[in-house]
Amino acid sequence: MKSVRIIALKKDRKRILEHLQDSALVQVKTGREAEEGFRRSDKSSQRKQFERNAELTEQALKILNKVSPEKKGMLAGFKGRREIDPDEIGRIAADSAKVIGICQKIVNLDKQRADYAAEQVRIKTSLAQLEPWKKLDIPLNTKDTATTAVLIGTLPKPYDNTSLSEAIAKEAPDLIFEFEILFSSANMTCICLFAPKKQRELAEKALRTYGFSQPLNPTSRTPEVKAKRQLDKSADIRKKDEEAEKEIASLAKYREKICETQDYFVLRSEKYKVISELDQTKHFFVLNGYVPEEDCAKLEVLLTKAADCVVEFEDADEDAPVKLKNNKFAEPAQSIVSMYSAPSRADIDPTPILAFFFYFFFGMMFSDAGYGLLMIIATAIAIKVFKPDKKMYNNLKLFQYCGVFTVLWGLVFGSIFGDAPLMFYKMFTGDDSIKTMQEFLPWPTLDTQKDALMIMIMSIGLGLVHILVGMGCKFVICMKQKKYAEAFFDTGLWMLMLCGFAVLGVGIATLPILVTVGAGIAIACAVGLVLTQGRGKKGIIGKLVGGVASLYDITSYISDLLSYSRLLALGLTTGVMAQVFNMLSNLFGTSVIGIVFMIIIFLVGHAITIGLNALGSYVHTMRLQYVEMFSKFYEGGGKPFEPFSTKSKYFKTKGSKEE
Amino acid sequence: MDGIMGMFLAIVAAAVATVFAGIGSAKGVGSAAQTSMGVLSEDSSMFGKMLVLTLLPGTQGLYGFIVGFLILINCGVLGGDMPTLGQGFAFLGASLAIGFGGMMSGFAQGKAAVSGITMTAKDEKNFSKAMVSITLVEIYALLAFIVSLLIVIQVPNLTF
DSSP, rough: OOEEEEEGGGGGGGHOOOOOOHHTTOEESSSOOTTOOOOOOOHHHHHHHHHHHHHHHHHHHHHHHSSSSOOOOTTTTGGOOOOOOOOHHHHHHHHHHHHHHHHHHHHHHHHHHHHHHHHHHHHHHHHHHHHGGTOOOOTTOOOOOOOOEEEEEESSOOOOOOHHHHHHHHTTTOOOOEEEEEEEETEEEEEEEEEGGGGHHHHHHHHHHOOOOOSSSSSSOOHHHHHHHHHHHHHHHHHHHHHHHHHHHHHGHHHHHHHHHHHHHHHHHHHHHHHOEEEOOOEEEEEEEEEEEGGGGHHHHHHHHHSSEEEEEOOOOOTBBBBBOOTTTTTGGGHHHHHOOOOOOTTTOOHHHHHHHHHHHHHHHHHHHHHHHHHHHHEEEEEEOOOOOHHHHHHHHHHHHHHHHHHHHHHHOOOOOTHHHHHHHHHHOOOSSOOOOOHHHSOOOOTTTTTTTHHHHHHHHHHHHHHHHHHHHHHHHHHHTTTIIIIIIIIHHHHHHHHHHHHHHHHHSSOOOHHHHHHHHHHHHHHHHHTTTTTSSHHHHHHHHHHHGGGGGGHHHHHHHHHHTHHHHHHHHHHHHHHHHHHHHHGGGTTTHHHHHHHHHHHHHHHHHHHHHHHHHHHHHHHHIIIIIIIOOOOOOOBBOOOOOOOOOEETTTTTOOO | HHHHHHHHHHHHHHHHHHHHHHHHHHHHHHHHHHHHHHHHHHOGHHHHHHHHHGGGGGGHHHHHHHHHHHHOOOOOOOSSSSOOHHHHHHHHHHHHHHHHHHHHHHHHHHHHHHHHHHHHOOOOOOOOOOHHHHHHHHHHHHHHHHHHHEEEHHHHGGGO
């Protein structure tokens, strides 16, 4: 990584920034104060406007997707962004005002629909309130006539004709009255009571003792008319709502334009973000940034061609970001490294090592030639058909390489869709003399079930190699930093000790002489560790105790090594599950129906096996890298390189280098 | 009689391995799935990540099933010879490891998965950290599985 300083005339600012954005070569330094004699131009209000517009388009797209969902294939996620001509951006810019208008319209229509929905709820409640009064054929707010008092209201208890008249008579024996019960339920009775006008007070008093209350919002229309009006209103609103929905749907044809416009505004706001970081004077400006070392020449050519400018490079400072750069084989695994953390400046790039072990262990766990082949073919087709963006392309490539190793390990373990070849052979020839895939296949293979112990030892052996490679990296890093004590005593001795144990293990199985050799190495290393590990402590006793205590680390190495037994476990899981489904599919015999069932069970069963075990293999390989290997040397914590680029979601300009 | 008893024990062993490990996974995946559905109700675009985290406690059941299956193909139900009484007991002993190891680690991994899911819901960048942390629990199911496995494949060679 290099620091770069670009000095150019202000009139060329637009052009230079556009070139930088398209080429995505430079990360602009942010958060610095302007140098003395320079000014910053504050573009935050324009930027806010662009961001608001981008947000508006996002809102509009969301509404469109709700109203008329885009028809997308299941595999559309693989698809790369559309490529457009640089000139087309001009057209998008010219249309942007119109498109923003459309977005605004969509958002407004959606707001209206929300209001309609709220209104519908209001109508529904008012209808529910009117429901008990349905039988009343005079308005709820009917006033007294010349001679008769009219009392309309509710009582909080259930009554029928007899019980109510009894109740009133008891409270006011002199009252002359007539009433009608309109509705009665467990906690409410709606009544309409008539009495002579001069007895009104008496009637009111009597009713009040039973908790009489008048309706909440009396109207001058009969409840029936009122309900009908509400219903009409509701229908009207529903119609309006449908119209609004239709109108939104009719705007769905602008979806692509809205997407483009969103990208355009994101692009603009990115650019203005950079402009705010430029040191400027009246006539020229200075841009400070980082550029990967290998791109320096390219950048210089690009800029000097574009405008008159000065490009200066110097060694990057402490805060410089890190860009991983690897060959084609290792590049797909970069995403795995960056998921953990970008390497710090002290680290070496672990990607090549990680890539190999990732593919290798994935293959060993998934270990089926048939599945591996499917992975290779499927990813190849996806790459060919969808022309995915760089990131998706790398993910597909990752699985393709994993697929290659899956095939290899599948051949080693004699597993091709489980024992499918053998099963079909038996089924159609009736030859029962061959019992296992190991006998069936012409090349020598390992049986995950019968040779489990051996494969477990092999797994742990591979684990030892993996860990030793990790420690080797630590050794190299320490040597580079000239920390020789750390390199030889803390890492080297442990590596030697692990090797000693390995020799000892091999010796137990084969040559007795190796046992002595291995034990000798291990003991020598142990002595070395006791002598050196306490070197930071004070006093001879402190040093010795520190040294002896460090031997306790052996437990962590043992648990790390045992962790690799998952290579066997997951490999076996794939094989056995495949075998189980083969067995199930075989149950129905060779009749026509039997074969139909066989095909269905075979396909579904293997799909399940692939899904579950590919997930398991992916997760566990990752864990082996992160927990077992990275813990030996990798620090991480670096900042990933994030170049000034278009950051677009839907289109990319032709020839742009951006990932 | 010994043969029948041996067979009975072997079948019980297959059941123990499958059922108890299955209980662990069912509970683990169940609680993880509940949490992830809560997250998905807010943001359905995280389905892929949620699915991965939800499925992580599912392996215990798989291991139990495989031990069960290996017992069945070695005890005369799906192949192999009828086991002796001693072999039957050996199968049963083997199944206990993955049965209970799987069950308890399934519970624990389920809890870890729930936390991992909420962590990922807050920030998608936490996904890989959550994934690795959840997998840390799995080693104990794996160790149980390997012990069961090593016994089961040796049982046909036992003579008592």
